[in-house]
Amino acid sequence: MTSLAELSQIESNRNTGGAQKARILAVDDTPDILMLLKLLLGLDYDVTTATSGDEAINAVKDKTFDLIILDVMMPGLSGFETLQRLQLLPNFGTTPVIFLTAADDAANELHGLGLGAHDYIAKPFKPSLLLLRINNIVQRITIQKELSSALNSRAKSEERLRFVMEATxxxxxxxxxxxxxxxxxxxxxxxxxxxxxxxxxxxxxxxxxxxxxxxxxxxxxxxxxxxxxxxxxxxxxxxxxxxxxxxxxxxxxxxxxxxxxxxxxxxxxxxxxxERKKMEAEYRRLALFDPLTGLPNRRLLIDRLQQTISQYRRDGESGAILFIDMDRFKEVNDTYGHDTGDQLLIEVGRRLSACIRTSDTVARLGGDEFVVMLTQLHEDREANKGYAAKVAQKILESLGKPYHLGPVVCSSSPSIGLVMFSGTEGETVDSLIRNADTVMYEAKQSGRNSLRIAD
Known part of the structure; x- marks a missing residue:
């Protein structure tokens, strides 16, 4: 049947070079990487190179590409910034992008995929794997173009169209x-x-x-x-x-x-x-939540605190930060083992969450350090300080109770530093956490299992 023959010819042209080579733009500030990409891809593709984000933008202004390989960490414009600017150019359209980078942590990968990249490959990469992924993407885009062409031509039979549709x-x-x-x-x-x-x-x-x-x-x-x-x-x-x-x-x-x-x-x-959505959700969890307790981690706390400070700067409201360190936690770890220590930290997180409202935040900074952020308080700053002190006392009482951890029963208590904030000039995330840490240390020095409130 002609439809099968025509589809076979499409594949033959792609494999023998009868069709025009797909155009790839490779962007990296390392000449050796660009040379490797040209050697790897040059036989099958028309490869253009650029050593910076600005060069890449100028290249896309001049012509269209079928695929862009983009480094993340570059002087000047980062790969993320470059992609965002490329997406504004008429020639870019829906060009697929692969990030090829040494920045292989989950947060960067999540961010790159969130910007619309098709893939994220860490350096050092396996040439055969990179080539396979590039071939798959370019082949899919090529067939989609053929599909669009087939749809625009009334001379093409519906049967041939069906074969092309299935080929994707x-x-x-x-x-x-x-x-x-x-x-x-x-x-x-x-x-x-x-x-x-x-x-x-x-x-x-x-x-x-x-x-x-x-x-x-x-x-x-x-x-x-x-x-x-x-x-x-x-x-x-x-x-x-x-x-x-x-x-x-x-x-x-x-x-x-x-x-x-x-x-x-x-x-x-x-x-x-x-599957990609599941992976993104997992990356987001790893990037923003503590894997042991399930509480927000430092990154997420800083983000929420920064937003709250900005809001209070506009609205004139106030909140509170409670910096909490568990007393003699090292002794529990050394006496009963790390598994028991981990169970204690999980229980601390659970008890802290039970002491606050859903509008507040409990975060684990690391080790046995936790932070509670109290928000949506009253307009009166002194009344807010009194409320925050009551919450701190509730936490002291809750965390001071014995911990039944399987066959082990042990004790620990918190030292708490409390700092009020209202988004005034000079208040930053770093200064608030640092001040709360300082007054917590004063509470610990005064005999542990106590609360110290900043002036």
């Missing part, structure tokens, strides 16, 4: 807007758990699968695509036939309009990104 490995639907009829491929059915042999549905049915919390967002994006010719690029949840929801990434555009500009036909690719 992604869900695809082709929407005839006026009739509300939607033709889909089997991959789309697999994503939502429907019969793979039923390849036509209505748009009304497709919308009924969208999570209620996401429906308005998706509807606005579709309207913008139909009415203003904006490309569709959105992530949302859809209901699987088994009842659970899966995360999908949709990319599409109007491929046919009538003489008066009305949208006639729209095509969209649908990719299951549930």
């Amino acid at each position: 490995g992604e869900g695809i639907w082709d929407w005839l807007v006026a009739s509300d009829s939607l033709i889909n491929n089997a991959s789309w059915c697999r994503i939502v758990g429907l019969d793979e042999h039923k390849l036509e549905h209505s748009m009304a049915f497709v919308k009924s699968l969208i999570h209620p919390e996401d429906l308005e967002l998706v509807s606005r994006a579709l309207d913008a695509c139909l009415d203003h010719d904006e490309p569709l690029a959105i992530e949302h949840r859809v209901r699987h036939a088994n009842g659970h929801y899966v995360w999908v990434e949709k990319k599409g555009r109007v491929v046919e309009r009538s003489e008066d500009g009305t949208a006639v036909r729209m095509v969209c690719s649908v990719r299951d990104i549930s």
Whole structure:
């Protein structure tokens, strides 16, 4: 059949060089890395190099690329800043980006993926693995372009279109807007758990699968695509036939309009990104929460405290910081072992959480140090100080009770430093935590199991 023959020719052209080479922009401030990338990719791709974010921006202003490989840590513009500026350029469009960097911590990877990068690969990298990932991305983009071309050509048969749609490995639907009829491929059915042999549905049915919390967002994006010719690029949840929801990434555009500009036909690719979303959630948990106690960590505390200081600077309200250090924790660790010490810290976190309101924050800074941030207090600063002191006394009483940790019963008590804050000039996150730490140390020096309030 001609459709199979044509599809085979597409693959043959890609493998033999009959088609134009895909263009890749490699951006890195290390010449050796750029040389390695050119050697690795030069036979199969048209590779352009840039040594800075500014050079990359100028390159994309001049021409389009099929893929951008971008270092994160560069002098001047970082890779993250470069990507954000590239996304504003007409030539960038939806160009896939791979971050290739030595900054391989979870927070940076989460941030990079959140900016829209397709992949995040740590240095030193395995050349074979990098090449495989690049080939997969470029092949997918190439087939999507062929799909768009096929859709715009009425001479192409629907059967050939179906083969191309399946070749992407992604869900695809082709929407005839006026009739509300939607033709889909089997991959789309697999994503939502429907019969793979039923390849036509209505748009009304497709919308009924969208999570209620996401429906308005998706509807606005579709309207913008139909009415203003904006490309569709959105992530949302859809209901699987088994009842659970899966995360999908949709990319599409109007491929046919009538003489008066009305949208006639729209095509969209649908990719299951549930695993990526799980990974992002896990990265966020690791980046912002203490893995032992599940409490916010230093990073998240600093972020919340900074936002609160800025708010109080505008509104004139006040809050309190309680810096808590567990007395003789090292003795518990040394006597009963680290497992028991960890159990004690988990119990401390639980008791602290029980002493405060949901609007407040308990964070573990590390070791046996915790911080409680009290917010949404009264306007009167002295009344707030009295309330904060009562909470501190409640914490003293709660944390001073014996700890039943499996077969072990042990004791520990807190030393607490209390500092009030209201966002006045000169108050910073660092100064507040440092001051609270200082008065906590004074409480510990005075005999432990006590509270010291800053003047």
